[in-house]
Amino acid sequence: MVEQSPSADSDAQLQIVLEDEPDRMEEPGAAPPAPTEETLIRAVQDILSRSGLAFSEGAVRDLPELTSERFGPATAVSALRHVGYEASFGEMPVAELHTSHCPAIGFLKSGEAVVVASIDPADGVLLRRFESHGSSVDETCDLSSLPNLLSPFVILARRQHAAAKPKGKNDWFWGSLLQGKWLYLQVIAAASVTNFLGLSTSLFIMVVYDRVVPNEAIESLIALTIGVVIALGFDFIIKSLRAQFVDRAGKRADARMSRLIFDKILNMKLDGHRQKAGAMASIVREFDTLREFFTSATLIAVVDLPFIFLFIWVISLIAGPLALVPLIAVPLVILSGLAIQPFLARIAEGSMQSNMSKQGVLVETLNGLETVQATGSGRLMRRRFEEASDAQSDLGLRSRMLSQFAINAAASIQQVAQVATIFYGVFLIQDGTITMGAMIAAVILGGRTLAPLSQLAAAMSRANAARQAYRSLSAVMKDDSDGMDDIQPRLSRPHLNGTIELKNVSYSFAGANSPIIRNLSLKIPVGQKVAIVGRMGSGKSTLSRLIAGLIEPSEGAVLIDGVDLRQIDKSDVRRNIGVMLQDTWLFSGTVKENLQMGFYEYDDTHLLNIAKVSGVDDFVSGHPQGYDMELRERGEGLSGGQRQSINLTRALLHDPSILVLDEPTSSMDTATERAVIDRLKVWSEKKTMVMITHRNTLLDLADRVLVVDRGAVVTDTTPDKIRAQAR
Structure with a gap:
């Protein structure tokens, strides 16, 4: 039993809770509540922010140790442990909670996750609730009313000392x-x-x-x-x-x-x-x-x-x-x-x-x-x-x-x-x-x-x-990684407007004698549609990968909304920049699984709307198994155009503010390509788009055309002028 006296040493009490209580808390007597994912993730973010760790929602979801389809209490504990917290979840009588446990994550009887910020016999209990539009509200209630508000389940967490966290490369x-x-x-x-x-x-x-x-x-x-x-x-x-x-x-x-x-x-x-x-x-x-x-x-x-x-x-x-x-x-x-x-x-x-x-x-x-x-x-x-x-x-x-x-x-x-x-x-x-x-x-x-x-x-x-x-x-x-090898978060940018700027960007492959991209500078304002054309090997695909944040420049910087892309949380980058690569790679599984790619938070309605834009629904709706149609490794059995449609759906899935598309319709037949372009033009009306293409049909989507040769922009023109030159 944990001592309830608020005057007791809080560190010692919390140590008792984290080391002794979990054994008692491992098997709750009743089923724990099913908290909404949004409020639980926001609660984890709030706990982390109190230690100066500003993780975005996507970063919390993408922590390496999380493998569950649904973000529940167990995955919340895993997330906290991954970033250096001692954490445990289980059943604990609400009456036993006191200020030494705070901040802790509690659960309202409705299932909503809240942060129990402080408990004081005189001032009452301070709860932080999270609203759907992203804001939070602090509420105070009497200590006696706490058992009526909270279910007997809690996530206890304490930040470990820096010295306790292993730093060695091995x-x-x-x-x-x-x-x-x-x-x-x-x-x-x-x-x-x-x-x-x-x-x-x-x-x-x-x-x-x-x-x-x-x-x-x-x-x-x-x-x-x-x-x-x-x-x-x-x-x-x-x-x-x-x-x-x-x-x-x-x-x-x-x-x-x-x-x-x-x-x-x-x-x-x-x-x-x-x-x-x-x-x-x-x-x-x-x-x-x-x-x-x-x-x-x-x-x-x-x-x-x-x-x-x-x-x-x-x-x-x-x-x-x-x-x-x-x-x-x-x-x-x-x-x-x-x-x-x-x-x-x-x-x-x-x-x-x-x-x-x-x-x-x-x-x-x-x-x-x-x-x-x-x-x-x-x-x-x-x-x-x-x-x-x-x-x-x-x-x-x-x-x-x-x-x-x-x-x-x-x-x-x-x-x-x-x-x-x-x-x-x-x-x-x-x-x-x-x-x-x-x-x-x-x-x-x-x-x-x-x-x-x-x-x-x-x-x-x-x-x-x-x-x-x-x-x-x-x-x-x-070796260097592009992920979360350490727990130091990058800048959280849940929403990017879509301004793209390259400042003196150069890029070279390892061992190459000359750079692929040479001291390139350009700016793409919000909502502009840019087509990049050029000969084979001119650096078009490399440029698209730099803008998408898949590779980092050897020199210079790629800025999104004025912020260096390398400083933005990678999960926010992936959710705000939809990328379709030239090489289409599908995985064994159903069509739906290949479209979702593990993002189960999107419902079927959202998925269907995106599939209609990309053309996937055109060939899947006529199949007996529909979106449950099984695909073989690499999508064998589908045509090149069908594989491109699935790949395009992935790029549109998060409703990104920026689209980077590398030859998105090169394998589609003329009728399918025309339909996809028309639907994509309506869907991407207010979005920034960068397209790599050799086909004039995609110029219908563009406001601006960049001609690239030997890693540099040699012409900055309009689609009409490119069409006129082609005649």
Whole structure:
């Protein structure tokens, strides 16, 4: 029970709530309310703004950890945790709330989310409510009336200290592993117990040989046997628990690392520095190598290593000089594994490169299979694939040979150690230094001593592959991103008017000798429709990507409403700038899913209206499944014009103030193109539009035409003059 006295130390009380209360709050006694998404998001924004974090609605929705279709209490907690808050949601009696919990997110019985800003017995309770048009209202009510207003559910949140938040570039890996530190501590504790219990069989055999058999002490034998059986039973249970702890810790780390890696890929900058798709897929696949190395048998073998000295110490107690045998064998096993590490390191690096080449050829072939078959270039792709595959196979063979050498060396040393223990033990028995039972116990304990090293030899062979995978993934994770790698928000601009200005913009691809865009400056006022024309390779598509914010200029700045595009929250950019790229890419799923692309807040009416403008409704409405029609990967089975219609719908979905369209109707037939242009002209009447085109038909939408050549605007004219020149 939380202390209700307002005079108590608030920090201490809040710590109690955040650490102790969640256990009680995890399973509410009744179903929590279903708050409206808008008010809950506004409440989260309000909590963040009190710490100086001005996140927009889109930024809150787009936080990497949020995967639910609906923004509910669980996703709100996830959002707060992602930006450095300790947060929890659950059922809590309203009467227990006091000022140390504030600000907190409460829920009116109607389902509306509110911020409980403060609670004071004298001044009452200050609630902040959120209205539909974007404003908020502060209301004060009596403390006694609070249970009648609020449901017994609350989101408690507190900002962590800056020092508590990991800042290291390698946090994706070590931070993920350390999330399960308590489980790993339990693994160590379980290993301690099971290794001590492992002594029981050796001591049992020694006592039976030295005491029970000579004296025919059957009762003692029964008692000892019962004790050992009990110990072995506990050993089985603890080993099972240890394996479960390792699996749970591995699952937790796996989930976090997988999410962080995928989020990194989603937020990679589209600036020409990207790896090939096949190479990137190969690097990400290496995550499995890294994960397997730090879980299961590898981790257990590492945890068991310190107990080698325990077994050697016990051998010295019961068999004296026989402890020298494992003392010599242990470093020999370690040295045999270390000796091959430099060779394995070089092989692992070469194998990684070969695998990337192999995956690259495979992905390119699959993506361009139609072209490969149409041009008869299968022989070329087969030769490339076989070269990469042969190189990888050769390196794999060498790696397996070296690894097997280390494993065989460890096994041979273990067998020689057993023989040496018996050989040396016989002479010690003759001298009366040890007993027969002590020698047999020493043999068993010697095996237990070297067993972890045998597993470690195999683990060391995989260590280089894991290290290479870690380096490759770290390089990806350290690369610049275009997303929310840190919690520092950009400028919130929920609505952009649509003024576009380029100031001395230049852009160069990595390794290019000359820029694609050269010191370009232009201004597009609100509502103007601009067509950009020019020869192939003149820089038109690059210019459209700069305006859309998909790539950043090498020099100069792109301004929207007078603000540098790089400073505006990316979610606001995506909602205010509708982009249709020249390359149309559809995903497997229904037509509706391809239109929505995860934005489930738009109802069917809005979606249908946009689909009518883009021409999607023209071909979907006649299909038996309608908008539930299943599409194959890349939209195979649809014509180029149909794919363009779907892509155009995506660009219009958010009702953006700016449209950037790259050849939006190039694959449409004449009648469909004419209909789409007519509807688009009405729909975009007050919007700013930038179009890349080679077709005069799209000039009907334009007020202004820019002719681009070699990355510069050479002509700024009107559509009529362009038509006149074409005659």
